[in-house]
Amino acid sequence: TDAIGMVFIGDGTLGEGVVYETMNIISKWDIPLIIVCENNKYSQSTTQETNLAGDILSRAKAFGIETYHSNTWDTQEIINDANKSIDTVRATKKPIFHLVDTYRLNPHSKGDDHREKSEIEEYREKDPIVLYSKEHPKEYKEILDNINEKIQKFINSVESESELPIDKYHSENDEIVITEWSRIEEINTRQVDLLNGFFDEYLEKDKNMIYLGEDILSPYGGAFKVSKNLSDKYPSQIFSTPISEQAITGISNGLALAGIKPYLEIMFGDFVTLSLDQIINHASKFYHMYNKQITCPLVLRTPMGGGRGYGPTHSQTLDKFLM
8 A cells, every 4th residue: 555654762762672682583574664763862861872882773674674864954855865765665574763863952851961061052053953043033933833832722622621420431341242142061182283263264264463472383283283373274364473472462462452353472472571561551551541442452371380290491380460
């Protein structure tokens, strides 16, 4: 459809492993995504020299991702470069990493600014918005007044609404009733075969359903053979992923928000700890963060617990973290 994705990150995120998990996956899968990295040379109040080793663009290039480099002080150049990035991703259907050098004139938050005033003033003198305000004071004021008016109108609208009482938002009696399931009185089939049969049946029935995980392709079919033969039957719905639990859980969250039905297999329950940020801070909160207007129907499937003797990082029961 020529649709592409765009995500904005700051240079501080280059210390997070999930960024590189993501670069690896989008490069291998030819995901048409532009990563725009805003480099303001500080992670909150710490200088980049303190935190960052090596060259930023080299990190993306190491994954075979094409790169662009712009700055916010040459406004025409950054517009031209942005158009090139977008056109290239649309044409090649491959990702791009676009580094934009910039500088924030204000603190990261309220009172955490310990930068030299001379340094800030040096960048203030060439900041494009500051320059525009001096060169076109009348137009600048009109634009600013218009923006402030819209913001204030929205604030007034929000403040005029009454807050929803907690008992109206959440009740201890809330329950989900699923009527399409029926109890099976007697099972003479191995659990793993029942799981495999479920996925076989529903992948055929629902082309909107996909199955992701590590080592799930045939002939291996997953560590416990839950995905046995599935990639042979449904190659467009089975995605074998790198060992990147946090990234693939985040991808599954995005798929779920977009209306796809993702079933994500984590090879051992112990590895769920690597996914917890995406589960606890994202998947479990979207529904409430957005006032019950959206859902994130991610199914995360994993074998959990002891009995097989796989040792200290393969036989734990971590259900309590997910309750």
